Amino acid sequence: MNKTLLPALLGALAFTQACEQATTSKTPAAAAPATSAATVQSTHPNWILQGNIYEVNVRQYTPEGTLNAFAKHLDRLQKMGVQTLWFMPINPISKEGRKGSLGSYYAVQDYTKLNPEFGTMADWQRLVQDIHGRGMKVLIDWVPNHTGADARWLTQHPGFFVKDKKGQPAVAFDWDDTRQLDYKNPEMQDSMIAAMRYWVDKTGIDGFRCDVAWNVPGTFWKRAIPALEKGSKDLFMLAEGDSAYLPKSGFDAVYPWHMFHAMEKVAAGKRPATSLDSVRTGWQGMYPKGTIELYFTSNHDENSWNKADYGSFAGAKHAPFAVFTQTMADGVPLIYSGQEEPVLRPLKFFDRDPMSFGKYGRAKFYSTLLDLRKRNPALAADASFRKVSVGDDRAVYAYVREKAGHKVLVILNLSDKEQTITVKEPGLQGTPHNLFMYTAEPLTEKPWQVEPWGYVVYEYGR
Template identity: 70%
Template sequence: MKKIFSILLLQFLVFSYSFCQTATTSKTKNELINGHPAWISQGNIYEVNVRQYTPEGTLNAFAKHLDRLKKMGVQTIWFMPINPISKVDRKGSLGSYYAVSDYTALNPEFGTIADFKQVVLSIHNKGMKVIIDWVPNHTGADNRWLTEQPDFFVKDSSGKAATAFDWADTKQLNYKNPVLQDSMITAMKFWISNTGIDGFRCDVAWNVPAAFWRKCIPQLKSMKNIFMLAEGDSAYLPESGFDAVYPWHMFKMMEQIAKGERPAFGIDSIKHESDKMYPANTIQMYFTSNHDENSWNHADYGTFPGAVHEPFAVFTQTMANSVPLIYGGQEEPVLRALKFFDKDPMTFDQLKRAAFYKTLLNLRKRNMALAAGASFKKLNVGDDRAVYAFVREKGKQKVLVILNLSNTPQPITIKEKTLWGKPYNVFMGTKEPLTGSEWNIEPWGYVVYEYN
């Protein structure tokens, strides 16, 4: 009997090992693309400013918008910092989200951790993902570590915790302290294990040492197949494990082109620079606005005003090696700078751009040619000082993008015969005959064709 049991046990163990090996291989294959979570490859990010999103300014009030956002095609929700805000040296009436007083608590302004867990669950039940904003470079001026762990901070000439940059409401953390490093990692793990989030957007990631990220990120990714987004454009960030970075140089070029200060082909120099600087699989998060650009630099209502916005938004949604960002309110659109330290709620009663974004988000989701790693080929279809055109391709799927980044009509000719035929115009919803004949595209015009 013991012998039979041993044989059966051995067979079971062999089967289990074989099954686990198969499952692990399948899991790795299905969940990672070019080293990144597969779910972000054709995904998108929608940034949520909880304080300003609703009159209530709570997580539960925001949750009422989830069905609308799901319908629009939003895939990943990015919450701006949800931690409590320091009261010492607080700016404005409510303070900066980026002056954290406690890394493992939730800002009572937004609700409770139980509320957040429920929102995360609702997001997941709708087939969406959620990442949270993390502030590792500095704390608020009354963070509990200032009294509990004073050695966690850089000291000024008087021996007190030093201010981070010129941000008077913050204190600079000292990453030469290994105990701080471990404490920060533990705090990040808390949100993964206790709330089920799918990743982090790391604020001022560019000022935190590479050694920390190389220690931190593998530990976090061993817990879950998370997405790591760095606020920064330094090569050391993707080299240290981040999935995505900010394309600041490209964003500034977009602004200059929109003003007529640079030609459309200025995009090429920035793309060439990025291709040389970053590892080949680096993802860049393209945008026309975010919380900083809106509150401080008038984006997108001032930087890409009126009709100027749409061709640049198409660019951010279709460019190579990218994941696109929509800042909450752009679909309305909210045409003002939101206050940063005080209450200033948005309204969502017109949603004039929702259909526009839905077209782009759904195209990205269904067409592998817009996946982060799909090929990119620049095309010459007109005056390259004004017109920017390219083809994205993967397998048998192909997307042609033509953008008029100028305020004058431009003649267009498709010279590549492989693009002739009757592709699908995604914004018109019809198939159109496309040949080598010339036609005009309106000022700030755009057209996106889908080939299957």
């Protein structure tokens, strides 16, 4: 959903502001303690730890806007290194109160049917089989907080909905094309779990991205997630939300809104790079150990409503923050549809607005990072993290990731000025492999320069 309307983000912004107050512009970043792999929750599917997610906007992906048309891109995405495909909601969209010509993906009419604009259920099953045949995974976007304004449940199960002062099904927040579901109704909860289970059993998906998960009670998730996983392969559960109760209720991953907004402020020159440390410190006291963060520079909301990629991380700024999302601790990286092209405009949300592919200007950049994450355990979600100082900590953000004898050093210049780098730590000197120079490179205590918004990734022991 359009998060500019979400009250939950007020809490995220307050969290970020509190973190920023803890780090002044005159205080260098303190070395963060390494996190042990042993602290990561054992419930996470092993396949996601060195995995990645690519969000698919089916409506805008091709001129046809269908599943079969999207399938023609699978070879390219597989070659780029994409592991998990997250499809925005594939259910039929309500017509009552419909916004634009096609309506919002998130105004679901029927939870157990496929949107006919995208194709047939057979098309979907064939696509999932094709994806699985390539060793890739599939998530679908699920909308548990509300239905569309003419959803099937409104006539068949009117008791499933919260009522307004007039006794009518209430609008969810100010989204007048939706109706709010009532989680005090146990029958509704059972029906929601059954609908989710339908997609697992009938089509073999590998998990869910749950929209507005922050407004659904934890008691439901504690029932639903075990029920979904029972007797099936390991499912990956991603919550749109950053509340601590979400991972405590069984979600594998949450949205890092607090970190995302801190990244935006650093990119705008409003905060120093050290503010990212403040957010990370806040996490350590807020979330259960091992909680996975979904790192991104854009997604469907950020693209359509908030100028991500063509605003906050425009031009040269994009690369160092993208490297951050791909290499940071406790995380899984997300790439949104078209970022590899790149598509540098807001895609319409309620109407057809196909993007064009052909240049793939960032494809090699992303492929290099995705390949490193896949083959090097040092970038797994459960690998350790250690902050290092190699220059002006207000501008340069550097850290070491390690696991099972593998080590990666990441150096990011998060400023618009050239920075001097000095690697003083003996254990980081030698001839590591420079990932983007594609060669081993001598690394000594001798100072060197990194360009504005520059980035360097060193791989040791290759």
